[in-house]
Amino acid sequence: MMKYLKIFSFLFIVAAVQSCISADEDPVSVPPFTGSVSDPAVDGATQPNQVWIDLSDVNPDTKKVNQAINKRTDWDLGFYSGDDYRVVLNGSIAMAVSKIPNATNINNVKEADVSSLMNQVVVGPFGTSVLQYVDNPNGNFLTQTTGIAPIKENDADNPVYLLSLGKNIGSATNVSPGSVSLSGSSRGWKKIQILRAPNGYKIRYANLNDTTFKEYIITKDAEYTFNFFSFTAGSTLQIQPKKKNWDLAFTTFTNEVVDPSTGVSAGSYFFADFVLTNTANGVGAYQVNAVGNLDQAYKSFKLSDVDASKLISNDQRAIGDKWRTTTGTTEVDGAFVYANRFFVLKDAEGFYFKLRFNKMKNQDGERGHPNFEFEPL
Template sequence: MSNFFKYVFLSAFVIGLSSCEEELKLPDNTIQFESGQLGFASNETELTINVNFSRETSNEGAIEITAEPTGVEYGAQFTTEPAMVGNKLTIPVAAGATGISFKIIKPGGVVFLGDEQIKFLLSTNVEGLVIDGNSELLLTFAELIATSGAIDINGGGANYPNKVFIDFSANRQAAVDRTTWDLGFSSGGDFRAVLNSSNGMMAMALDKTDLNAVTAADTIGMGAMLSHDAVFAAINLPTPPSWVPDAINWIDDPSGDLAKTAIAGVSATASENKVYIVNRGSGPGTPSVPLGWKKIRIIRNGTGYTLQYADIAATTFSEVQVTKDTDHSFQYVSFATGVVEAEPATARWDIAWTGFSNATNFGAGPVPYYFQDFILQNTAGVETAQVLTADIAYEDFTEANLGGTTFSDARTNIGSSWRSGGGPGGGPSLKTDRFYVVKDADDNYYKVRFTALTIGGERGKPKLEYDIVKNGK
């Protein structure tokens, strides 16, 4: 080969390597306060403030947050965890972290006038982290009724590890690891338990009431039935098995109707409460991580519940006592850690973004089918409506338009209607021809539109913006 052709070849090779390096270079790992403005309500004693990263960080270091209080003094009217030194908090960042948080705490007996506030400013020395978005946060020591906002939903990424609750008037979101709980117990007058739909959980009753009498023999054949994957495989057979129409009864009704849960109502007569086999579904991962199986039985305990549970082959079982709390719609239990908090107080959220066990009809009746990027609404006083931009633009929608808008209190009213695809029909995309109106339990009306389904092509990090249409107060 002549020197000329060697030169051309080597030049092309080097340029190719350079191009590959440019293609493989990741975008900036951006960080920001989860919200730009928050209110610290009078009935709250502590508040967690989050700083979110757009992805895991590769490096260690620290984030420094500077506080500028007005009308409030550190140590007298508030403290922080970790403690502030001077007017700064220094919070370590470990490699692999996706965010950091700190707490603001009110001491008992302090009275606030409502005009006290703290401005927090963000800085970092962690290599690879770039501040973008909410670099400042204004915290007011009063109830906040937000007039507008933009939220980067902290779903956690393509494996959708979080269920995220959003409170528009407070300009807050609360991201909950979906694997931190297994069962929810109604705090209402009924005695009902729900499954962790976000993990794709399913349950099937046995004709037994003694947990210790249940063995692996009682579960023969369930592995080929009691999962979303098993149901989907079955409906794609030339002749689906006869059990397929029953599969819809192994998940809670997607509407949230507590009369249609997979686990029957808990009877006051203990001997009527049967043992259930539960497939706990799967957690985040590539591939997803099976969470295993349990046998359970639920009985009443006065005005609360007793949950009995064990591994399938176990000859003894554990118990958890669950007490109803009227501030929360449900009390949650993890088989690993007992009673946990997995949802904000009922009055503290409007909608939730999550993975969800929905029902879909592929031609032979409804069957369980798992949806990503699903929106649920709080059924305790929240109503929503869809508005098409062909009828009126988002910017033009005002209080005068509320009278002609039809609202629904159905839990799945928004559902997946804000996006296209993401299932057998093709890739996901955002629908830009619509927005929504959300009426919260305090009669505040907000118009809401989703502005992104993915970030850099990755699902699990959608965005929305909202503006108040009518203040309920």
């Protein structure tokens, strides 16, 4: 009888608590009770997909993490929904941008006016001067001085830009094991000008030799970090999940190459197999170097072992490419996952997780097939 009374009391308390929650209040987030395994659908050696993952969003049936997936070419620009007026490039397709000197009227700009500039606005390891044409790879877009400048209140203060649309997704079908084929043909160029609009932005855009521009209004949406715009669609579309509904993203990425021995930058470079963290909404992570056996070190790691002072919350590359290496030229000694480290992640809700990467290739040696496991701490 006592056992049933306890059960009844517990159910009564649960019902009472639930009744106190307003119907239009979001439920309190809780981490998954057990760990899970994820196979992000990057989709092979051309790595066509961006994959957004929330470690707390585990499918109750499959016991795997749900994924939000889009093609890398689905979007071009991201428009910040916060108080500031900032615009970011699609670094997953190697986009780049530059102000057009002395240009004030977008309709007057012709390809001949920017032909020399087109040779400079590129992504590649061609010296540090190239970094001015891309977003700061650390993800701190609110304070960056590269890429597109903050959008000014006075229309006349907003420049006309030359925008490289980057590269199409690679189309190679016979990629050597351990290699990737990320970039296809050029996606071309646009001339653009971005102005403020009530609670949002107004983008003007055209092909380089067009004498009239198209215009589109982008309204801020406080539920999302960015509203994403596509020139192909001529409209906005959803790419990232809501602000706090993703922790990790698997993507290709425009990064900065730095010589580890000298600390000297070689400029921008296009990376495969990259993992971003949602630092814009408070996600932090750090690497744990395993002493001895990785399995044992990972399994024994507890919440009390977390060193919060090591969390990197101001650089979206906290995991980045640190989980894998691409040294070597054959399937045997080429790309592989490091077997001496795992990572700690603190999500936007303040929950801690440990995660380890298990593979980056399938059984045939094809890149773009990552796998990782994680557990809440």
